[in-house]
Amino acid sequence: MKVMTKNIFNAYFLILVAMLFASSGPGIFSLLIKEMEPCIGVMYFLIFGGLFSIIISIFQIWWNKINIKTYL
Amino acid sequence: MKAHSATLTILIARTGPIFSVLLAAIILKEKIYKWHRLSISAFLCIIGVCMMTDSSHNFSQAIIIEPFIWLALMAAILGSLHTILSRDIQVKCDNKIPGSFLAGITLFIGGISIFLWLAMSEQISFELPTHYSSILLFWLGFGTIALPEIISLKAYQMANSLARFSFFDYFRPLFSISWVYLLSGNIQADFYQMLLGFSVISIGILSLNQKILK
Numbered sequence: 001m002k003v004m005t006k007n008i009f010n011a012y013f014l015i016l017v018a019m020l021f022a023s024s025g026p027g028i029f030s031l032l033i034k035e036m037e038p039c040i041g042v043m044y045f046l047i048f049g050g051l052f053s054i055i056i057s058i059f060q061i062w063w064n065k066i067n068i069k070t071y072l
Numbered sequence: 073m074k075a076h077s078a079t080l081t082i083l084i085a086r087t088g089p090i091f092s093v094l095l096a097a098i099i100l101k102e103k104i105y106k107w108h109r110l111s112i113s114a115f116l117c118i119i120g121v122c123m124m125t126d127s128s129h130n131f132s133q134a135i136i137i138e139p140f141i142w143l144a145l146m147a148a149i150l151g152s153l154h155t156i157l158s159r160d161i162q163v164k165c166d167n168k169i170p171g172s173f174l175a176g177i178t179l180f181i182g183g184i185s186i187f188l189w190l191a192m193s194e195q196i197s198f199e200l201p202t203h204y205s206s207i208l209l210f211w212l213g214f215g216t217i218a219l220p221e222i223i224s225l226k227a228y229q230m231a232n233s234l235a236r237f238s239f240f241d242y243f244r245p246l247f248s249i250s251w252v253y254l255l256s257g258n259i260q261a262d263f264y265q266m267l268l269g270f271s272v273i274s275i276g277i278l279s280l281n282q283k284i285l286k
Contacts, residue, residue, distance in 0.1 A: 049176075
């Protein structure tokens with residue numbers, strides 16, 4: 001029970017950190033990149049963010065030596 | 073009318089967390105008790121966001137006139153579906169295959185879709201970013217999209233629940249305003265209005281506790 005409560009507390013902390021990172025995008029973009037349309041900026045955000053997520057996931061799969069075929 | 077519609081569009085896009093809770097109950101089979109308290113919590117959070125974004129306008133007229141509102145609604149639903157499916161992969165693969173894999177693929181497809189849309193429409197001239205901008209965009213993509221996605225999925229895994237954290241999304245406008253204040257030094261909203269909005273959202277989120285989600 002104590003472990004579960006601790007896990008939930010840590011999870012709340014992680015979510016707040018994630019929100020803090022996620023919400024910084026529009027502000028930084030509008031202040032530092034002035035020559036670009038926001039719509040195009042969002043496109044680059046998504047492409048780069050997506051690529052990073054895929055690369056990190058593939059790295060995680062490789063690092064943990066997970067046999068992906070068993071889950072397909 | 074255009075400004076009012078823009079505010080309403082933002083507000084509708086903010087209904088995403090509500091869809092996340094609903095989809096978590098339907099797709100992830102998360103047990104949610106006391107729906108009435110959940111509704112009150114959602115209502116308080118939306119009121120809090122309204123207070124921050126200052127929206128006192130005619131809703132019915134805006135819905136008829138502005139088609140982008142429906143796009144915002146679709147974005148809210150698809151955004152929550154994206155998170156739910158990423159979590160679903162995590163659950164089905166016993167947390168061994170990272171849900172961020174699917175998240176990454178969907179984000180990438182989203183980016184490519186915007187690229188195709190821009191390429192086909194002649195409204196916005198498409199141009200490549202400068203060297204400085206591309207480096208910044210690269211790190212912004214990592215820091216504001218990929219990293220939060222991975223951290224959030226880790227949090228869902230730790231607490232074994234997604235619905236519990238959905239309403240935390242309502243803190244985003246406040247965090248965004250705070251970031252702008254930190255970076256530029258000027259606040260783009262009324263301080264007391266923000267404080268009131270924050271308090272209402274906090275009450276809404278705190279009422280979404282273990283008594284609702286088991």
